[in-house]
Amino acid sequence: MAHTLDIIFAALSDPTRRAILSMLLEDDMAVTDVAAPFTTSLAAISKHLQVLADAGLISQEKRGRVKWCKLEPDALRAATVWMQGFGQFEPVNLDAFERFLESELNDTIQAP
Amino acid sequence: MAHTLDIIFAALSDPTRRAILSMLLEDDMAVTDVAAPFTTSLAAISKHLQVLADAGLISQEKRGRVKWCKLEPDALRAATVWMQGFGQFEPVNLDAFERFLESELNDTIQAP
DNA sequence: GTAATCGTCAACTGAATGGTTGAATATGCC
DNA sequence: GGCATATTCAACCATTCAGTTGACGATTAC
Numbered sequence: 001m002a003h004t005l006d007i008i009f010a011a012l013s014d015p016t017r018r019a020i021l022s023m024l025l026e027d028d029m030a031v032t033d034v035a036a037p038f039t040t041s042l043a044a045i046s047k048h049l050q051v052l053a054d055a056g057l058i059s060q061e062k063r064g065r066v067k068w069c070k071l072e073p074d075a076l077r078a079a080t081v082w083m084q085g086f087g088q089f090e091p092v093n094l095d096a097f098e099r100f101l102e103s104e105l106n107d108t109i110q111a112p
Numbered sequence: 113m114a115h116t117l118d119i120i121f122a123a124l125s126d127p128t129r130r131a132i133l134s135m136l137l138e139d140d141m142a143v144t145d146v147a148a149p150f151t152t153s154l155a156a157i158s159k160h161l162q163v164l165a166d167a168g169l170i171s172q173e174k175r176g177r178v179k180w181c182k183l184e185p186d187a188l189r190a191a192t193v194w195m196q197g198f199g200q201f202e203p204v205n206l207d208a209f210e211r212f213l214e215s216e217l218n219d220t221i222q223a224p
Numbered sequence: 225g226t227a228a229t230c231g232t233c234a235a236c237t238g239a240a241t242g243g244t245t246g247a248a249t250a251t252g253c254c
Numbered sequence: 255g256g257c258a259t260a261t262t263c264a265a266c267c268a269t270t271c272a273g274t275t276g277a278c279g280a281t282t283a284c
Contacts, residue, residue, distance in 0.1 A: 013121035065251040073198040080195045086185040177230045177281040
């Protein structure tokens, strides 16, 4: 249990990995396509994806030579529950969330 | 922004630090008292508290020779909002949360 | 004043992390 | 078969992290 939270929070602590999760929020993607917007090497992104998969935040399925990455939002439940226990926040404003995500993506990913 | 989430999630990824936050949920505490249940050194706990303070998750105020540590749950808001965007979870069951916290504390802190 | 208490600092260690490059392994295409 | 594409592996490097121990600066108590 504590073990799982360790790994989930550690996975979320990296901006590249959070950016990847945001990208996968829109659609499943192949590893190469996930890596495309980043300046770091493909191997580095592959490692990040492994970290996310170990945390249960994404799943990966190989079809042919392409490995598809899929968001697994349920893995965030334990972490969300843990955090909500420390303060009751009003319901999330999803519009604000989307604007926030967008600005975080812009900070993390280089413009083409 | 992304910077803040980095630091908050990294702070939460350590079980000792999460245990400290749980302890502070009940009451403000002095550094020495925070350290008491742990087997690690006082200096190590002092460092953990600095990490939590840097993340804004606690505040520290020195009165006399005692430094008091206080939970600052609002710092979790940004992180909670970020995570909730990935899935709409039902309202938190606080009883379940308390049981969970207790079991996590028992896993992290040595019985006297 | 002197001694005990509270907490941090400094220097060190071992392990983990994020990154690189180049080779290796599959798989698909012609 | 032969070549291109997709992804990971292996080895390496620099940095960060959690922990230790011992010394040190404050503050309180006697």
